[in-house]
Amino acid sequence: MIKNETEASKMDEGFINASDDKSLPLKQRQVNISCQNVFRIFQQGNLEVVALKGVNMNIYAGEIVVIMGPSGSGKTTLLNVISGMDQASAGHVFIRGFDVTRMKDEGVQQILQNEIGIVFQFFNLIPSLTAEGNVELPMTIAKKSNEYKRTRVHELIKEIGLEDRAHHRPFTLSGGEKQRVAIAMAFANNPTIILADEPTGNIDSISSEKIMNIFRQFIQKNPDKSIVIVTHNPEVRKIADRTLIIKDGQIIRELGKIDSESTESIHADDEGMQEMDKIVQMQKEKDKVEKILNPDFRFIDFQDINVCPRCKSENILKNFDQEDGSYKVKNNQLVTRAVIFCPECYQVYYQWVSLFDIRQEVS
Ligand SMILES: Nc1ncnc2c1ncn2[C@@H]1O[C@H](COP(=O)(O)OP(=O)(O)OP(=O)(O)O)[C@@H](O)[C@H]1O
Structure with a gap:
């Protein structure tokens, strides 16, 4: 039944029969x-609210595509x-040639289960199951045999480098380890497409590197597959074939591959990159406001900063700017950058503040 439904909504044969050979130009590969x-x-x-306004894009076999x-x-x-x-209000989404926008629920479910693995930002692990148990879960749902599951779980746990944590439950795992388990879950049923929503959003930079390597290796081993990553983190561009x-x-724009060793080129000075830098900057500001507004945030009270630099409101929140390079020595003073958020005019400001005289500290 599903077969008929999918057959009916299949695109022209050329799409499905296209090659997944990575040596071919992009447009000749399988979409x-x-x-x-x-x-x-x-x-x-x-x-x-018009959230999508006529999106057109093709994602080809063997690609990692970052969306920022x-x-x-x-x-x-x-x-x-x-x-x-979710369902498009208009237009078409083809997954390996099958128009999922025209399928009934059962057909979409089948495609979702067989062709797509999803990695969420907040891991979505089951707390009562071990790392292994979580990885096994999607295969149990897909009714895989016990023998298949045993072999595949072992293989996946090895692939994500968590052999020594396989029997641990999520609350004993670090954010990066949890995210690796979530990735193994997405890989479990061997899907063609991995969709990842902000996969490095809640983890440190070393764990992010590990996750990027797992994605990179996955595509190297599986040139017929594709990974789409939504992120605010420009570092992820290092593994992207396109952004x-x-x-x-x-x-609004497509950016090409960057040299994987160069961090400089992430911020290269062409028009597209300037656009992206602006977007990243806007996001950083938003993240900062969210952090400042978080009730668990530990405040440092900079006594000298009492009013909003713009509207002079006294209703301000202030803290260390925790970015790299926010400490400097200036006229023998160790100075730091304070970040100020004004809820009245909803602006973020920065101000250099003296911490102490370094000559006094030395003596
Ligand atoms: N269920 C919904 N009902 C109404 N509006 C929605 C819904 N989901 C998303 N939107 C709106 O659609 C637009 C796009 O939202 P979306 O979550 O896709 O953005 P995003 O780029 O992922 O944002 P972020 O980076 O903050 O996660 C926003 O204006 C949002 O408020």
């Missing part, structure tokens, strides 16, 4: 995902529409 004029409109009372864009630009909505967790910039629900 694993194709979005054609995809719209997603949310109704909020009387208001219409400011908050609210439609990244998560796009992943949800591709994965079948798509999304803004206001539209893909």
Whole structure:
């Protein structure tokens, strides 16, 4: 039954028969995902939110594609529409040639289970199961045999480098380890497409590197597959074959591969990169505001800063700016950058503040 449904919604044969040979030019390779004029409109009372405004893109076999864009630009909505967790309001999404926008629920479920693995930002692990148990779960849902599951779990745990943590439950694992378990879960049923929503969002930079390596190795071993990563982290571009910039629900720019060893080229000075830098900067500001507004945030009270530099409101929040390079020695003073958030004019400001005289500290 599903076969008939999928057959009926299949694209022209050329798509599915295209090659997954990585040595071929991109456009001659198999298209694993194709979005054609995809719209997603949310109704909020009387208001219409157009989250996707005619997205067109192809993701080819053997590619890692990063999607970047400011908050609210439609990244998560796009992943949800591709994965079948949400439905496009108009347009078509083809997964390996099958039009999932035209399928009934059962057909979409089948595609989702067979072709797509999803990595979420917040891991979504089952707390009562061990790392191994979590990795096994998607295979149990897919009704795989016990023998198959045993072999595959072993293989996956090795692939993510967690052999020594296999019997640990999520609460004893670090953020990076939890994310690796989540990735193994996404790989479990051997899907063609991995969709990852901010996979390095809640982990440190060393763990991020490990995760990027796992993705890189996965694609090297599986040239017929594709990975799509939504992120605000420009470092992830190191593993990307292409970066798509999304803004206001539209893909506005495509950036090529960067030299994997160079961090400088992540911030190269061409037009596309400037656009992306702006987006990253906007996101950093937003993250900072969220951090400052977080009630668990530990405040340092800079006595000298009492009012908003712009509107002079006394209702301000202030803290260390925790970015690299936020300490300097200036006129024998160790100075640091304070970050100030004004809830009245909703602006972030920075101000250098003296901590102590370094000559006194030495003597
Ligand atoms: N269920 C919903 N109902 C109404 N509006 C929604 C819904 N989901 C998303 N939106 C709106 O659609 C737009 C795109 O949201 P989306 O979550 O896709 O953005 P994003 O780029 O992933 O943002 P972020 O980086 O903050 O996660 C936003 O304006 C958002 O408020």
